[in-house]
Amino acid sequence: MGLKARTQALFRRIRGSGEDPAGSVDGSAGAQGSPFGRLDEEAADVMPAGPPGAGGLRTVVRPLDRWFAIEVNELEKEARQSAAEWAQAGLPRSDAPAQGELPPEQSLRRRASELFTQWVQKVTTRVQDAIEANVQRSRQALNEIGFSIEEIRRARAEAAQVERWMDGLEVANRDRQSSFGFRSYWQWWWFVPAILLLVAVDWVANVPVFQELLPQDADVSNAWQVLAAEAELHGALAGLYRMWYRIALAPEVALLALGVIVFLVVLAHIFGESVRRVVAVREQDVPEAGRSVRQYRRQFWIPAGMGLLGGAAVVIFLFLARQEIATFAETRLRFVTEQIADLDEQVAGATEAGDMNEVARLSALRPALEDEQRTREERRDYAERIRATNVPIAILNGVLFLTAALLGYLKVRDEVTASDPQDPRMVDLRQRRRELREVVERQRERIRDADREAREGVAWAEFLSQSKPFEDWEGRRDRLARVTPMFRAENARLRGIDPQNIASFRTESRFEVPVPEARGRFRLPNDFVAVKERHVSLLREWNRVEEAGPEPAPASEDGRRPGAAPEAAHGPHPGSEPVHVPDGMPAPRPVAARQAVPVPETGS
Amino acid sequence: MTGRLANTRIAARRRALGCLSAFACALAAAACGGSGASGASTESAAEESRPVTRTVVAVVDFSASQTSHAVGEARHYLEKVVGGLDYGDRLVLLEMYRSGSRDSVGSFVQDLPTPVRPGAVTSYDRRELDAARRGVLNALPIFFDPRFVRSVPTTDLFTTLHIAGEHLRDARDQERELLILSDMLQSTPAFEFEGARRMPPDTWVESQETQDRLPSLDGACVVVIGADPTTAHGQRVRRFWSEYFAATGAALDAGNYRLRPPTDVVAC
Numbered sequence: 088m089g090l091k092a093r094t095q096a097l098f099r100r101i102r103g104s105g106e107d108p109a110g111s112v113d114g115s116a117g118a119q120g121s122p123f124g125r126l127d128e129e130a131a132d133v134m135p136a137g138p139p140g141a142g143g144l145r146t147v148v149r150p151l152d153r154w155f156a157i158e159v160n161e162l163e164k165e166a167r168q169s170a171a172e173w174a175q176a177g178l179p180r181s182d183a184p185a186q187g188e189l190p191p192e193q194s195l196r197r198r199a200s201e202l203f204t205q206w207v208q209k210v211t212t213r214v215q216d217a218i219e220a221n222v223q224r225s226r227q228a229l230n231e232i233g234f235s236i237e238e239i240r241r242a243r244a245e246a247a248q249v250e251r252w253m254d255g256l257e258v259a260n261r262d263r264q265s266s267f268g269f270r271s272y273w274q275w276w277w278f279v280p281a282i283l284l285l286v287a288v289d290w291v292a293n294v295p296v297f298q299e300l301l302p303q304d305a306d307v308s309n310a311w312q313v314l315a316a317e318a319e320l321h322g323a324l325a326g327l328y329r330m331w332y333r334i335a336l337a338p339e340v341a342l343l344a345l346g347v348i349v350f351l352v353v354l355a356h357i358f359g360e361s362v363r364r365v366v367a368v369r370e371q372d373v374p375e376a377g378r379s380v381r382q383y384r385r386q387f388w389i390p391a392g393m394g395l396l397g398g399a400a401v402v403i404f405l406f407l408a409r410q411e412i413a414t415f416a417e418t419r420l421r422f423v424t425e426q427i428a429d430l431d432e433q434v435a436g437a438t439e440a441g442d443m444n445e446v447a448r449l450s451a452l453r454p455a456l457e458d459e460q461r462t463r464e465e466r467r468d469y470a471e472r473i474r475a476t477n478v479p480i481a482i483l484n485g486v487l488f489l490t491a492a493l494l495g496y497l498k499v500r501d502e503v504t505a506s507d508p509q510d511p512r513m514v515d516l517r518q519r520r521r522e523l524r525e526v527v528e529r530q531r532e533r534i535r536d537a538d539r540e541a542r543e544g545v546a547w548a549e550f551l552s553q554s555k556p557f558e559d560w561e562g563r564r565d566r567l568a569r570v571t572p573m574f575r576a577e578n579a580r581l582r583g584i585d586p587q588n589i590a591s592f593r594t595e596s597r598f599e600v601p602v603p604e605a606r607g608r609f610r611l612p613n614d615f616v617a618v619k620e621r622h623v624s625l626l627r628e629w630n631r632v633e634e635a636g637p638e639p640a641p642a643s644e645d646g647r648r649p650g651a652a653p654e655a656a657h658g659p660h661p662g663s664e665p666v667h668v669p670d671g672m673p674a675p676r677p678v679a680a681r682q683a684v685p686v687p688e689t690g691s
Numbered sequence: 692m693t694g695r696l697a698n699t700r701i702a703a704r705r706r707a708l709g710c711l712s713a714f715a716c717a718l719a720a721a722a723c724g725g726s727g728a729s730g731a732s733t734e735s736a737a738e739e740s741r742p743v744t745r746t747v748v749a750v751v752d753f754s755a756s757q758t759s760h761a762v763g764e765a766r767h768y769l770e771k772v773v774g775g776l777d778y779g780d781r782l783v784l785l786e787m788y789r790s791g792s793r794d795s796v797g798s799f800v801q802d803l804p805t806p807v808r809p810g811a812v813t814s815y816d817r818r819e820l821d822a823a824r825r826g827v828l829n830a831l832p833i834f835f836d837p838r839f840v841r842s843v844p845t846t847d848l849f850t851t852l853h854i855a856g857e858h859l860r861d862a863r864d865q866e867r868e869l870l871i872l873s874d875m876l877q878s879t880p881a882f883e884f885e886g887a888r889r890m891p892p893d894t895w896v897e898s899q900e901t902q903d904r905l906p907s908l909d910g911a912c913v914v915v916i917g918a919d920p921t922t923a924h925g926q927r928v929r930r931f932w933s934e935y936f937a938a939t940g941a942a943l944d945a946g947n948y949r950l951r952p953p954t955d956v957v958a959c
Contacts, residue, residue, distance in 0.1 A: 312815055313807050313813075313815045315815075316813035316814040316815030316816070316818075317807065317808060317811070317813050317815070319813055319814060320808070320811045320813060434829065438829075438832075438833060441833050441836065441838070441839045442833075443784075443797075443799045443830040443833045443834060444799065444800075444801075444830070446826070446829050446830040446833060447799070447801055447823075447826035447827050447829065447830040448826060449826070450822075450825055450826035450828075450829035450830070451819075451822040451823050451825065451826035452822070453822070453825070454818050454819075454821060454822035454825065455818070455819075455822065458818065
């Protein structure tokens, strides 16, 4: 980027074209639009933020100062350009007698005079606009204060009505009772046999698994062979006898299997019952006993979860146990096979020794072991089949769990009496009271903001009406007056001649502008006094509203109102301030928990 | 004896479980309308009709007068006898004595199991019976194994019958059966039945009975296989033994004094 381009970009920035110098290196963007567009925008913003302080008037007329500097710079540039053009033409001749101002000098003087006049007009307009804008700002703020006061008044009236309704409902419901519950769809005389059958089915299905899992006593095995054979004597009842012998011979297996199955059924039952208690009662169905319903439902979530978790754990345990029985069965079969091999060796040894009695005794043991081996082979086959069908059996266990849960779900019934029912309308009333309280707080904030706006607007209007923006007018006049000498000096410099040697330049250049008078130039709107009086009036009204109409205290969680006064309950508001009132106005009592608004003094 | 002890333990366990089984019986009774009572009466009836067990004492002669063919036939017949043993029976195998009671001869006693529940034979009982028979049959070759049997020229039937009588006396209320697999030829320094060379005098049995020197074989059914009654000497020997067994209280039918073993086991 060359020096010229940099200068142009900086120049556009100074003139406030609104374009980013970095983004317009080629100058195309800066060449578009009015170079004073930005100044016009800034000129429209005549409401500085905050109260008038040390910056004061400067914050209002700062854009015009920049505008003036740019325009003067342009004028000086034009003077140098004209001087160069005339110098190139060798004008004015040095020996030509002076006959008044040269044409360029006349043009520059008129432009300077016009520029000064524009500056005065622009400053006057801007300050006056700022006065009007700030007064308008105050008017709007006062309108907002009035609107908010009305909103607060209306909200408090409605809140009072809501309180009366709530009190009436509380009195009406004081000794009432409400009950809720659900009936059973599965009676006891069906439930008990069904559960017993369920336990029996699952128990019968799982006892063989536990028999394979637990260690077995050899005597029990022999006894079982005897009793199982004896069961044949009972004909059609052989199965019952065999089942009973199985229980009696290995009660630990039966008890363990029964315990596990009972656990499963009990867990399923608890799960089903708890789910029914959670599902069957809804707060919406019994709105007057909503709190009791919530308490009732809440306490059954844990049993439902634990029941489901425990049931799943039992089903998984059975799954894993079935997965392992094939290993145990194979081990036991191998053990019996080894026993037979040992026995054969012993028989061979006794035969070799000629011990007839031992041979007879040992040989007589072999059929029992062979039977045991056959049994073990059957058990191994059974275990392998169980392992192969483990997933379907687990699904069946899940179905049994769900069946037990369903029985519990259908069987359970309950009826709960809520000792402190609440009218369902109380919920809506409490909600409405909460909303109204929020409305009041919101409007208070608006009042505080609007009051600040109104004060600042009035202050700025008064400040600007008394301001003197033309105090430095002589400096600006002198700078404009230097344009003609600049033309002459530049012309002479370019021609290499002393300006005193040019006859036309020996005349003194004169530049005169009218003195801008600040007094009486700026005026406040006609309704400015009325605006201030309305401000005072609204603040008094606000103080009266605050003093007369405190909203009810916040309700407790159960909807009951505390007996203490709201002010005592909450203490003084941290933002409380003393209320300033004009002379002759009764001082409102400070209201705790609210920010009292100071009333400004009236006067024009 | 080991099998008998096992059965006793099982029976004891069964009695211990009896109380528990009562519940199942009650259930069964309820289901069948009093089948439990009928079951009890069935048990008492079975008790009354319990078959009488027997003690079979088999004497095998391995003397030099016995041919190997005769010994083989004797072994096969014994196997049939063992196959016919029933619950509670006792089998006593005795090797023939040679020269008095001080001889060291082979003997084998096997009690067959009784049903766990008397009168109600179950598959377990049958299996146990078969196992016991199988044990005896497995042990039988040892009894006939030449490694353990010495073939000697003498045969002391009288001493052997005394020993057999003692075994039969232990039978108490069981049926008694005495199976003698021998040619019935006493061959000792005192008597030599071979060719009737030194037969006892006709009053010998009577005198022995008078002196109470005969074995007590009361009620025993005697079966003799291997004796030859076809010769004159054989007939004399047969008469002697008929008189002898009659004096001991045993019964030796004419048809039970045989040379060759029958196809089926001889029934007493």
